Amino acid sequence: xxxxxxxxxxxxxxxxxxxxxxxGKQEFLQLPGPRMVHRPRLTRARLxxxxxxxxxxxxxxxxxxxxxxxxxxxxxxxxxxxxAACHLPDSxxxxxxxxxxxxxxxxxxxxxxxxxxxxxxxLAPEEAREIVKYLSDHQGLAPEELRPGxxxxxxxxxxHRYEADTDVEFTCIQCHxxxxxxxxxxTREEWELLMSTHRGYYPLADFQAFxxxxxxxxxxxxxxxxxDTRQPMERAVDHLSEVFPLHTPEWAAWSATMRPPRLEGTWxxxxxxxxxxxxxxxxxxxxxxxxxxxxxxASYTHPATxxxxxxxxxxxxxxxxxxxxxxxxxxxxxxxxxxxxxxxRGMNEIAGRWFRGDYDEIGMDVRLTRLAGSPVVAGVHxxxxxxxxxxREVRIFGAGFADDVGPxxxxxxxxxxxxxxxxxxxEEIALNVTLAxxxxxxGRDVFVGGASLAQGVVVHDGIDRIQVLPRTGMxxxxxxxxxxxxxxxxxxxxxxxxxGRPSSDDDLELGPIEVEWSLEEYAATFDDNxxxxxxxxxxxxxxxxxxxxxNPDRDRNRNNxxxxxxxxxxxxxxxxxxxxxxxxxxxxxxPLYLLFDAGANVSTxxxxxxxASPNGRGNRTPGPGPGMGGNPK
Amino acid sequence: MALKPxxxxxxxMVTYLANQGDxxxxxxxxxxxxxxxxxxxADENAEDVVALGGRLPEIPEIPHIPLGCSLVFAPxxxxxxxxxxxxxxxxxERDLFDCHLACFWPAHVPDQxxxxxxxxxxxxAAQNDWRKLEMIFP
Numbered sequence: 089x090x091x092x093x094x095x096x097x098x099x100x101x102x103x104x105x106x107x108x109x110x111x112g113k114q115e116f117l118q119l120p121g122p123r124m125v126h127r128p129r130l131t132r133a134r135l136x137x138x139x140x141x142x143x144x145x146x147x148x149x150x151x152x153x154x155x156x157x158x159x160x161x162x163x164x165x166x167x168x169x170x171x172a173a174c175h176l177p178d179s180x181x182x183x184x185x186x187x188x189x190x191x192x193x194x195x196x197x198x199x200x201x202x203x204x205x206x207x208x209x210x211l212a213p214e215e216a217r218e219i220v221k222y223l224s225d226h227q228g229l230a231p232e233e234l235r236p237g238x239x240x241x242x243x244x245x246x247x248h249r250y251e252a253d254t255d256v257e258f259t260c261i262q263c264h265x266x267x268x269x270x271x272x273x274x275t276r277e278e279w280e281l282l283m284s285t286h287r288g289y290y291p292l293a294d295f296q297a298f299x300x301x302x303x304x305x306x307x308x309x310x311x312x313x314x315x316d317t318r319q320p321m322e323r324a325v326d327h328l329s330e331v332f333p334l335h336t337p338e339w340a341a342w343s344a345t346m347r348p349p350r351l352e353g354t355w356x357x358x359x360x361x362x363x364x365x366x367x368x369x370x371x372x373x374x375x376x377x378x379x380x381x382x383x384x385x386a387s388y389t390h391p392a393t394x395x396x397x398x399x400x401x402x403x404x405x406x407x408x409x410x411x412x413x414x415x416x417x418x419x420x421x422x423x424x425x426x427x428x429x430x431x432x433r434g435m436n437e438i439a440g441r442w443f444r445g446d447y448d449e450i451g452m453d454v455r456l457t458r459l460a461g462s463p464v465v466a467g468v469h470x471x472x473x474x475x476x477x478x479x480r481e482v483r484i485f486g487a488g489f490a491d492d493v494g495p496x497x498x499x500x501x502x503x504x505x506x507x508x509x510x511x512x513x514x515e516e517i518a519l520n521v522t523l524a525x526x527x528x529x530x531g532r533d534v535f536v537g538g539a540s541l542a543q544g545v546v547v548h549d550g551i552d553r554i555q556v557l558p559r560t561g562m563x564x565x566x567x568x569x570x571x572x573x574x575x576x577x578x579x580x581x582x583x584x585x586x587x588g589r590p591s592s593d594d595d596l597e598l599g600p601i602e603v604e605w606s607l608e609e610y611a612a613t614f615d616d617n618x619x620x621x622x623x624x625x626x627x628x629x630x631x632x633x634x635x636x637x638x639n640p641d642r643d644r645n646r647n648n649x650x651x652x653x654x655x656x657x658x659x660x661x662x663x664x665x666x667x668x669x670x671x672x673x674x675x676x677x678x679p680l681y682l683l684f685d686a687g688a689n690v691s692t693x694x695x696x697x698x699x700a701s702p703n704g705r706g707n708r709t710p711g712p713g714p715g716m717g718g719n720p721k
Numbered sequence: 722m723a724l725k726p727x728x729x730x731x732x733x734m735v736t737y738l739a740n741q742g743d744x745x746x747x748x749x750x751x752x753x754x755x756x757x758x759x760x761x762x763a764d765e766n767a768e769d770v771v772a773l774g775g776r777l778p779e780i781p782e783i784p785h786i787p788l789g790c791s792l793v794f795a796p797x798x799x800x801x802x803x804x805x806x807x808x809x810x811x812x813x814e815r816d817l818f819d820c821h822l823a824c825f826w827p828a829h830v831p832d833q834x835x836x837x838x839x840x841x842x843x844x845x846a847a848q849n850d851w852r853k854l855e856m857i858f859p
Contacts (some may be wrong), residue, residue, distance in 0.1 A: 289827075290834075637851055647813055649811070651807070684859060
């Protein structure tokens with residue numbers, strides 16, 4: 089691969105925009121091009137030096153606990169019995185290293201897995217679950233601390249930027265997401281030991297990110313301040329110790345109020361899955377037989393496709409609010425999904441993401457609202473109502489609706505007249521509605537029998553533009569040996585709003601829309617014809633990459649990698665408008681050959697669609713994640 | 722040698738750069754064109770670039786790398802310094818041994834020092850035997 093460091097570049101290098109080289113800024117002119125970047129050879133001398141410098145810290149678990157008094161006493165018998173051989177407890181019950189960190193359940197599970205794979209620890213699955221649960225509860229993150237890093241545990245592909253210190257970000261993201269960093273809290277000594285652990289296990293980290301490769305700066309910076317002569321890793325320790333310390337007011341406050349959650353009952357589900365659209369339904373939670381554990385039954389509908397899904401599963405709540413669950417569509421584990429959600433304060437809202445686990449990129453945003461007496465409106469289909477035309481049917485989804493609901497019980501807002509109730513059940517009301525020709529475009533709050541939904545429907549006078557989401561996507565070739573990485577795209581429609589100008593604040597988002605999907609060449613290299621090799625996109629917007637391995641039909645046996653535009657086209661049939669087009673950049677790239685994923689157990693395969701898989705499960709099969717609770721009972 | 726703007730839009734940009742700081746960029750670009758300035762160096766018959774279909778063109782946001790929790794870097798395993806795949810070492814199989822032995826991509830390729838010392842044991846030449854490699858879960 090193209091090297092990611094250069095001995096010829098004065099570090100610390102700033103993370104730069106891929107196109108910034110064209111700005112002519114001096115700092116970018118100093119950067120070598122891809123052909124000039126060389127990886128340093130890992131000589132034995134360098135390796136030995138790295139090991140000598142850092143190796144002692146990797147195996148430092150046996151030293152006595154840190155001298156400060158910040159650590160947490162550990163009272164869990166299994167931890168003390170199984171970990172004390174290396175992590176010596178002190179007179180206060182604090183165990184070296186362990187007592188001086190706080191992490192997410194995934195973070196603690198990752199530590200356990202490293203102990204098992206590299207340090208010879210043997211644990212029964214029940215013991216591992218106990219340990220992860222205890223440490224997550226007693227040394228976890230407060231909700232406010234976790235929120236900026238939720239994308240990490242929810243496996244979201246978002247455009248994340250760490251603004252607090254871009255140099256520290258650059259140091260960390262050389263090998264992993266910044267999400268791993270911001271979901272941890274440590275003492276300063278622990279951050280230093282973490283750095284040493286990295287250097288011991290991966291000696292090349294010194295050359296890749298941790299040490300400055302150029303001369304020590306000796307000139308004042310642009311701000312006139314003396315030059316920062318710290319090594320990048322020293323700067324990282326200083327920064328992380330300051331912003332992510334072991335003890336915080338947030339954790340102290342949450343620790344004081346944290347309690348076992350009471351989630352039994354019925355919840356109204358409102359979700360969105362790219363490619364399938366909105367989802368509405370209910371989730372029923374029952375006692376899971378142990379503290380913080382619950383069993384679930386979910387039933388929901390995708391109105392856009394008419395698909396109805398029923399799931400049953402099991403979940404465990406860590407740290408009083410972190411839901412980790414797993415559910416299936418049948419006893420045979422079809423359609424397995426991992427559930428990562430946050431129980432909001434008040435325990436009346438739960439929100440997060442359900443995703444395949446085998447294919448994290450396939451997932452659904454989910455919000456659950458507790459059904460407690462009064463009805464709850466989850467959503468309206470169709471969400472966008474265009475002016476013109478006669479009567480139409482509108483369906484309201486939710487729970488707790490009265491069976492005898494009448495037209496007068498439903499208020500869709502100005503310009504929308506409910507003529508009659510076509511059908512009604514406790515979870516869905518179908519209405520016959522007339523939209524006045526002179527209705528003012530804009531969102532409408534929806535009221536049903538005392539319940540409401542803000543901006544439940546939107547009135548518009550036509551689609552003015554469409555947008556493809558995500559704006560930048562990534563897929564990985566695979567299917568022969570290594571798993572494919574898919575990319576689901578979605579087209580969203582907009583009305584330009586009262587000012588008639590696109591991309592202004594008064595634009596009306598009309599929601600996902602059916603379009604024609606196609607690929608176009610992204611002209612990165614002349615005549616490389618990526619489009620012929622990278623894969624295909626279906627009419628649901630799902631890009632399916634081509635197979636892995638060298639392709640003898642390509643120049644120099646290139647893999648089926650490449651850059652393409654994903655193009656959405658909407659044929660306009662009113663006002664004589666031309667078709668609307670929008671596009672997104674898609675990078676189809678190489679596989680991953682290892683996966684630091686606590687819950688995944690990947691075999692090779694070809695499809696994220698259970699129905700298209702020979703065994704009905706897709707081919708990447710998820711294993712139990714942190715406290716996933718195994719199979720549902 | 723000075724560049725001559727070939728249309729009104731280019732001329733406005735030249736004018737703006739020449740007077741940078743006098744006029745806020747957004748106002749300059751969005752407001753009415755000063756005819757004198759517009760015609761100072763450009764062909765009078767030249768037209769601004771207009772959007773197809775009469776609408777302003779949608780300008781896709783330039784890809785930002787990395788993408789959240791993905792393992793994308795600039796330059797990196799997935800993309801080159803330009804944010805694409807053209808500059809990657811290809812095919813990837815020819816570089817796997819080096820990546821493995823040097824532990825250069827510890828989050829992408831199994832490392833020889835710790836997690837997978839024998840990862841390439843069944844694979845004498847990755848370009849031919851890549852099917853014998855296995856996915857590793859450290």
